[in-house]
Amino acid sequence: MVNTDNFLSVSHLNISFNGNTVIKDLSFNIKKGTLTSFLGPSGSGKTTVLRAIAGLNQAFAGQITLDGQDITNLAPNQRNIGMIFQSYALFPNLTVFDNIAYGLRVQKKPKTEIEKAVTDMLAIIGLTDRRDYYPANLSGGQRQRVAIARSMVLEPKLLLLDEPLSALDAKTRVELRNQIKRYQQELGITMIFVTHDQTEAMAISDDVLIMSLGELEQQGSAMEIYTNPKTMFVADFIGNHNVLAATDLAMLGLGTDQPDGQYIIRPELLEHVMPANLNGYAPIEGQVVEMAVLGNRIEYSLKTATGHVVKAECMNQNINFTLNDEIKVYLKVAEIKKVG
Amino acid sequence: MKVQRVNKWRPQLVITLIAIFLLAPIVATFFYSISTVWVKTILPNGLTFKWYGVLTADPNFIPSVIRSLLLAIAVVIVTMVAFLPVIFYANVYNPKLKEKLRYLSILPYSIPGIVLVTGLVQLYGNVAVPKIIILILTISAICLPAFYQSLNNAFMGDDFRGMFEQAQLLGDSKVGAFIRVVLPNIRAGLMVGLLLTFAAAFTEYVITNIFLTGQYQTLKIYMYRLMNTNGNAASVLTIIFFLFLGVIALILIKLVSNQKRAKKE
Numbered sequence: 001m002v003n004t005d006n007f008l009s010v011s012h013l014n015i016s017f018n019g020n021t022v023i024k025d026l027s028f029n030i031k032k033g034t035l036t037s038f039l040g041p042s043g044s045g046k047t048t049v050l051r052a053i054a055g056l057n058q059a060f061a062g063q064i065t066l067d068g069q070d071i072t073n074l075a076p077n078q079r080n081i082g083m084i085f086q087s088y089a090l091f092p093n094l095t096v097f098d099n100i101a102y103g104l105r106v107q108k109k110p111k112t113e114i115e116k117a118v119t120d121m122l123a124i125i126g127l128t129d130r131r132d133y134y135p136a137n138l139s140g141g142q143r144q145r146v147a148i149a150r151s152m153v154l155e156p157k158l159l160l161l162d163e164p165l166s167a168l169d170a171k172t173r174v175e176l177r178n179q180i181k182r183y184q185q186e187l188g189i190t191m192i193f194v195t196h197d198q199t200e201a202m203a204i205s206d207d208v209l210i211m212s213l214g215e216l217e218q219q220g221s222a223m224e225i226y227t228n229p230k231t232m233f234v235a236d237f238i239g240n241h242n243v244l245a246a247t248d249l250a251m252l253g254l255g256t257d258q259p260d261g262q263y264i265i266r267p268e269l270l271e272h273v274m275p276a277n278l279n280g281y282a283p284i285e286g287q288v289v290e291m292a293v294l295g296n297r298i299e300y301s302l303k304t305a306t307g308h309v310v311k312a313e314c315m316n317q318n319i320n321f322t323l324n325d326e327i328k329v330y331l332k333v334a335e336i337k338k339v340g
Numbered sequence: 341m342k343v344q345r346v347n348k349w350r351p352q353l354v355i356t357l358i359a360i361f362l363l364a365p366i367v368a369t370f371f372y373s374i375s376t377v378w379v380k381t382i383l384p385n386g387l388t389f390k391w392y393g394v395l396t397a398d399p400n401f402i403p404s405v406i407r408s409l410l411l412a413i414a415v416v417i418v419t420m421v422a423f424l425p426v427i428f429y430a431n432v433y434n435p436k437l438k439e440k441l442r443y444l445s446i447l448p449y450s451i452p453g454i455v456l457v458t459g460l461v462q463l464y465g466n467v468a469v470p471k472i473i474i475l476i477l478t479i480s481a482i483c484l485p486a487f488y489q490s491l492n493n494a495f496m497g498d499d500f501r502g503m504f505e506q507a508q509l510l511g512d513s514k515v516g517a518f519i520r521v522v523l524p525n526i527r528a529g530l531m532v533g534l535l536l537t538f539a540a541a542f543t544e545y546v547i548t549n550i551f552l553t554g555q556y557q558t559l560k561i562y563m564y565r566l567m568n569t570n571g572n573a574a575s576v577l578t579i580i581f582f583l584f585l586g587v588i589a590l591i592l593i594k595l596v597s598n599q600k601r602a603k604k605e
Contacts, residue, residue, distance in 0.1 A: 054505075054509060075508070076505065076508045077509070077510075077512060077513060082509060082510075083506070083509050085499070085506060086502075087499040087502045089503045089505070089506040090503075091503060091506075091507075091521055093524040093525050102507070102510050102520075103510035150510065151509070151510070154510065
């Protein structure tokens with residue numbers, strides 16, 4: 001029986017191009033029915049891994065199994081894996097209907113069945129009235145939905161999305177990413193979503209897989225990765241954390257008995273209102289040397305007497321500070337987390 | 341605001357002069373082809389369509405047309421089968437190869453035809469392959485620049501690699517994806533390239549004449565031979581040639597303007 005925990009299993013994947021190793025001994029599992037994000041900066045190898053899973057890049061060492069079947073050496077058209085490209089790759093010579101019907105026609109499904117499946121799909125993506133349009137006459141968001149429908153209509157075992165939102169404006173991005181999450185939950189499709197945007201990854205994923213330079217840095221839920229980064233790279237990439245060494249903590253009066261290593265302090269944990277009970281809290285005093293209004297929040301950079309610059313993020317409420325103010329913020333010492 | 345008046349007649353005068361310069365020989369040839377006798381007089385002595393009859397009744401005429409057609413069709417097939425996949429591959433998968441192809445496609449322009457033929461005769465003259473096959477391959481290679489350029493333009497703009505791969509992910513085979521997704525989207529560029537290739541192969545003269553030492557009499561060779569024996573009939577043939585190429589040019593113009601309109605939409 002197939003264990004749903006390793007519905008997709010990639011083991012010891014190694015990929016090199018022209019002698020450069022792009023993916024180094026990468027292994028991970030993906031659970032059935034979940035949405036997993038591959039998160040990492042450009043050049044971290046996310047898309048390369050995705051293409052290997054899809055079978056578009058067959059020059060690699062390692063093994064890939066999907067739903068208990070070894071697919072390592074299967075051609076792309078035999079894997080039952082859908083993929084959404086960054087460019088959407090809609091067929092410009094075909095209408096919306098014909099684009100979505102493409103895969104069903106290749107499978108030589110009966111006409112009535114194709115008509116029904118595509119019509120249903122058009123209703124799901126809300127483009128019933130655009131069925132006879134050509135891709136050139138659609139907006140970016142509509143094209144995106146057609147691309148998703150074209151893959152989903154074949155009910156793939158796995159749907160891969162390669163930075164599918166990067167060409168859209170900020171508002172459409174948020175709308176579409178919520179829609180993708182909804183499709184995923186309603187249809188129960190296992191999805192892998194590649195992105196370099198931390199917020200996007202955390203907002204929609206059940207699981208996040210962080211990559212850097214072809215290696216897996218950490219895999220876990222968004223909360224786990226955000227609050228407990230395992231490596232310095234993750235700590236640095238995932239949020240706007242303060243990263244301090246044990247000696248810095250001691251200088252700031254945040255504990256002297258910490259073992260050597262790097263520690264993170266999340267800026268939103270620094271409170272500028274004095275807690276009712278100071279038990280377990282430590283104050284940090286400093287001068288506001290930089291501030292950025294982020295909308296609902298304000299980020300302050302405080303320069304302490306010891307010369308450290310500490311970032312604090314506060315809700316944008318009535319009590320706001322200005323540059324050069326001497327302020328005091330409070331931190332629950334137990335919230336200081338060691339990296340690793 | 342003062343609108344600057346553009347002198348309209350000056351560019352038009354230049355265009356008119358060029359048009360007269362280019363059309364005069366064709367008009368003269370046409371009148372020569374329908375003249376009875378036109379020697380030592382300003383105007384022809386009389387008009388007749390006799391030469392059209394003479395030409396089409398010549399037993400060498402139709403076979404020459406057929407030979408030229410066969411040659412051109414063979415070249416088009418070689419171009420389709422051999423060069424189209426290579427240009428697709430270079431454009432979609434291997435841009436480095438594109439650089440090399442660009443260089444290769446300039447070569448036929450930079451080497452004079454006569455040098456090329458001399459080289460061909462020396463290299464392949466004694467090879468045990470029918471010379472006609474070598475001729476077809478050579479003309480295909482010489483026609484490559486026009487075909488290459490038309491297709492290169494066709495591959496610009498759309499994400500053909502993504503489309504080709506997407507079709508495969510949707511269950512199609514490589515060949516199926518190429519036929520159903522790639523070909524329809526380069527149709528206009530492909531047609532332009534093939535028509536240019538066809539026209540160039542149909543009118544090829546230097547290589548065919550020297551390499552096969554005139555044994556394979558194409559329409560163009562027939563035309564040059566006719567000039568020495570019957571000037572009037574030769575001008576009839578010139579007019580027919582002109583009309584034929586004119587039709588191809590019109591189709592090309594139509595294709596290219598349709599393509600532009602489609603891109604705008």
